[in-house]
Amino acid sequence: MAPYESDESTTAEEADDLRAGRRKAARYVVPVAVVGVAAATIGLVPALADSGDPDLPKISAQQLIDKIAKSDVQQMSGTVKVSTDLGLPNLGGLENSLASGATRSGDGSSADPSTKLTELATGTHTLRVASDGPDRQKVSLLENAAEYSLIHNGKDVWGYDSGSNEVYHSTDAGHAQGRPPKDVPATPKDFTQEALKSVDATTSVTVQGTARVAGRDAYRLVVKPKQSGSTVGQITVAVDARTGMPLKFTLTPSSGGSAVIDAGFTQVSFARPSASTFDFTPPKGAKVTEDTKAGHGRAGHDLKGTGKVPGSGKGLAEGTGGTKILGKGWNSIATFDTGGKGVPSGSAAGGRFGGFLDSLGDKVSGTFGSGTVFKTRLINALITDDGKVYVGAVDKAALVKAADAAQ
Structure with a gap:
């Protein structure tokens, strides 16, 4: 240097x-x-x-x-x-x-x-x-x-x-x-x-x-x-x-x-x-x-909207109706409601796909209820059992906190 x-x-x-x-x-x-x-x-x-x-x-x-x-x-x-x-x-x-x-x-x-x-x-x-x-x-x-x-x-x-x-x-x-x-x-x-x-x-x-x-x-x-x-x-x-x-x-x-x-x-x-x-x-x-x-x-x-370098939170769920951005800066979290159920368990999903979901997910709970956090080394997403989604370049604790605050 x-x-x-x-x-x-x-x-x-x-x-x-x-x-x-x-x-x-x-x-x-x-x-x-x-x-x-x-x-x-x-x-x-x-x-x-x-x-x-x-x-x-x-x-x-x-x-x-x-x-x-x-x-x-x-x-x-x-x-x-x-x-x-x-x-x-x-x-x-x-x-x-x-x-x-x-x-x-x-x-x-x-x-x-x-x-x-x-x-x-x-x-x-x-x-x-x-x-x-x-x-x-x-x-x-x-x-x-x-x-x-x-x-x-x-x-x-x-x-x-x-x-x-x-x-x-x-x-x-x-x-x-x-x-x-x-x-x-x-x-x-x-x-x-x-x-x-x-x-x-x-x-x-x-x-x-x-x-x-x-x-x-x-x-x-x-x-x-x-x-x-x-x-x-x-x-x-x-x-x-x-x-x-x-x-x-x-x-x-x-x-x-x-x-x-x-x-x-x-x-x-x-x-x-x-x-x-x-x-x-x-x-x-x-x-x-x-x-x-x-x-x-x-x-x-143009798939850019689904994969911007995280930070502003923009683009994480771009184009999804009702998307809101919680927080600011690098801790921004995009949230939206799928209007459906949460992600099925491995046994419910069946086969290799179900096992793949289980390998990514951690069960979590809080004031919001319960759900599953799907994690990578960069982008993490919480999908609640009632179908709400919270996603961002933040850790699991930040996602749970955002879901609790939204109640």
């Missing part, structure tokens, strides 16, 4: 400036990720940082956030390592069975992003990304013996699964107007944009030294909740010293241990990618599925 640290913590006044900075940052999102995924379950394997911390000019947290906001990288390509450790039990192939079952029943193509990219929910993956302005992006998921690519070129969006030789194609109105599908976090910058939306008076923001990532000099921005009860320990972002683009994003849980999300470039170039990078013609013999549903290209790819 470079021998300095600035901005011990963020005051309420400074928080206003930081919020202004992250609002600017939101206008400069590089639409690299056209992948539709549940972002709360996506992460990147630790990008191997180069040895030796560079000696860079001192910079404050506010200056670094402003640098991110002003970053306007339009052309780039690179390789990102992807991994997630939510602490979920092994599903024993259940998720693959459900996905393949949906495909066999005619509900979709294996090349549809909403089907193919569910595998990014767990494990280690490598992504190859490229961008040339707002109208051209490509993300490729590299596998052992196959490759899946999602390409946005003008009004067209193509998905291709080389393993099954299937193609997905969409040309909805949004694409025809030159807008890409709404981007979701899949690169360090995408995750950083979401994290900065949570910066307020409940947040500590500091600059803690420097690093070398993907051969480039970077500053380390550290974001921490000031409140207790959050499952988020801290977020560390390596920010490119020259361009201001985040090169590495790491979210560690308050419980300690390995990172829940670790997003980092292992190789990056800011040269303009070749135009041929975004060309696609369905291979001979490939099964092509045309998506003719109006607006599906936008809605089908």
Whole structure:
């Protein structure tokens, strides 16, 4: 680490400036990720940082956030390592069975992003990304013996699964107007944009030294909740010293241990990618599925609302009728009423699915009655026996307290 640290913590006044900075940052999102995924379950394997911390000019947290906001990288390509450790039990192939079952029943193509990219929910993956302005992006998921690519070129969006030789194609109105599908976090910058939306008076923001990532000099921005009860320990972002683009994003849980999300470039170039990078013609013999549903290209790819980096509480149950946000800052809890019963027990649910639910759940009780807390290392949810749901990046005690207070 470079021998300095600035901005011990963020005051309420400074928080206003930081919020202004992250609002600017939101206008400069590089639409690299056209992948539709549940972002709360996506992460990147630790990008191997180069040895030796560079000696860079001192910079404050506010200056670094402003640098991110002003970053306007339009052309780039690179390789990102992807991994997630939510602490979920092994599903024993259940998720693959459900996905393949949906495909066999005619509900979709294996090349549809909403089907193919569910595998990014767990494990280690490598992504190859490229961008040339707002109208051209490509993300490729590299596998052992196959490759899946999602390409946005003008009004067209193509998905291709080389393993099954299937193609997905969409040309909805949004694409025809030159807008890409709404981007979701899949690169360090995408995750950083979401994290900065949570910066307020409940947040500590500091600059803690420097690093070398993907051969480039970077500053380390550290974001921490000031409140207790959050499952988020801290977020560390390596920010490119020259361009201001985040090169590495790491979210560690308050419980300690390995990172829940670790997003980092292992190789990056800011040269303009070749135009041929975004060309696609369905291979001979490939099964092509045309998506003719109006607006599906936008809605089908935009799962961002269900997986924002926790902090503000927004997006945890977005789109659900009657959703309310309890608390503030990193301890925000989204709550809504399903209007039905709580989650069935393992015996009632039956089979492997019931056992899976039991492995995640802890029975709890309080003034609210009783229910089950389903836990990961990041997002926890309390489902009461009368069908009310409380969910957030908070610990079990915070969920029970919120349910009791709602009575």
